[in-house]
Amino acid sequence: MTQSTTARVGRFHQGRLSEGRPQVLDAWRITTDDVLVATRVASLLGGHAQQNEGGGGLAHEVLTNRESVRVLMDGPGAVTARMVLWSSKGIIHDCDGSAFLSPQGKKGQPCGCHPRLEDKKLAAREGRGPMPSIDLTFRIAAAPMLGAFHFMTSSWQLTAQLSDLMEALERVGGPAACDLTTELVALTTKTGTNVCYRKPVVKVLGNPDIVAPDPPRTAAPVPDPKPSAPRRRSKSTYESTTPPTPSTAEPACSVSVDAATLRRAAQVLGTSDHQETVIAALSEAVARRQQTVELARLREHVGRIAAIARQALPDGDSSLT
Structure with a gap:
């Protein structure tokens, strides 16, 4: 060779x-x-x-x-x-x-x-x-x-x-x-x-x-104040929290940003900061639609997405920074 x-x-x-x-x-x-x-x-x-x-x-x-x-x-x-x-x-x-x-x-x-x-x-x-x-x-x-x-x-x-x-x-x-x-x-x-x-x-x-x-994350989970809360996201968790996409429409990803949602997403995904949480969520959503080309483009702009997330958080909430 x-x-x-x-x-x-x-x-x-x-x-x-x-x-x-x-x-x-x-x-x-x-x-x-x-x-x-x-x-x-x-x-x-x-x-x-x-x-x-x-x-x-x-x-x-x-x-x-x-x-x-x-x-x-x-x-x-x-x-x-x-x-x-x-x-x-x-x-x-x-x-x-x-x-x-x-x-x-x-x-x-x-x-x-x-x-x-x-x-x-x-x-x-x-x-x-x-x-x-x-x-x-x-x-x-x-x-x-x-x-x-x-x-x-x-x-x-x-x-x-x-x-x-x-x-x-x-x-x-x-x-x-x-x-x-x-x-x-x-x-x-x-x-x-x-x-x-x-x-x-x-x-x-x-x-x-x-x-x-990206393969599934294997990083250590984030400490959770509620021991009974799930550490990793399962298929059922994802499907129960994601609204179905109409079959007549083009697949799309929408992000609604608030502190409580991002905190819970970090706990479920096992991520340690807001940027990792955004990346992991986008990876999962896009992978399910087999749009890896679009995911590559989104990853290049993840800094901008993270910045928008930070601006949307209340000034006193630093849990994800």
Whole structure:
């Protein structure tokens, strides 16, 4: 596979360095050299832009609160996969699992790797064989104009699923909406030891024209003074509070702004400020009508919508600011 030549503005990570030690994270960490990109990522995925002290070589990082991020992958060409073995002198083996990719004099020749994945894993564990090196290139579905990001991993689990991933991307026949997830795995070893780790998972959803640009929110809910009140919005809650749209009219979204409604919406949606509440409400309403193009336009103007919401609130009400 050929490495994408698209300029990339940032990188996704499953971990970082903390006081010199590797730290596995429960949500995606994103690094970039562009502070404006970092700020926009934080507004979309949670967290805040800060100086990168966790490794990765780029100037800024965002520790998001998202385990899953909806992304756009431009077909099979967005995936680069190879098997690499390093030594103190650099790369000494570079193949695609069956034939050499480099050096040029050996390119295309059989590499001698075991055909079975389990045998490949054993050889790598013993230092006799190469490890996977997978590079995914994608854009964030909710803000594709930010540019391309990438994620690099040596996950054997993702390696085992590469064939299915490539076929799924090929079937879409163009840019594909996908969920990129850092999934928690908990297991007990044969010796009775409990082990937890995170594995990357890519789920291809389909054409972005018919897939909402954001997955369901998984952020921690806002504290609720009434314990019996729902923390997350269910389908029945949404349908019971939204007036039906006449079948003879064009689908439309209307917003009636008042402090009590916005407070309750924040509690039900699990959002922490008025802007997140507006974004989440618009996402849900537009997604139900499969108007993702319109949603992208609305997201660009969400600042204006939030400003209108603030003006509509009583001067003394700061609960959503």
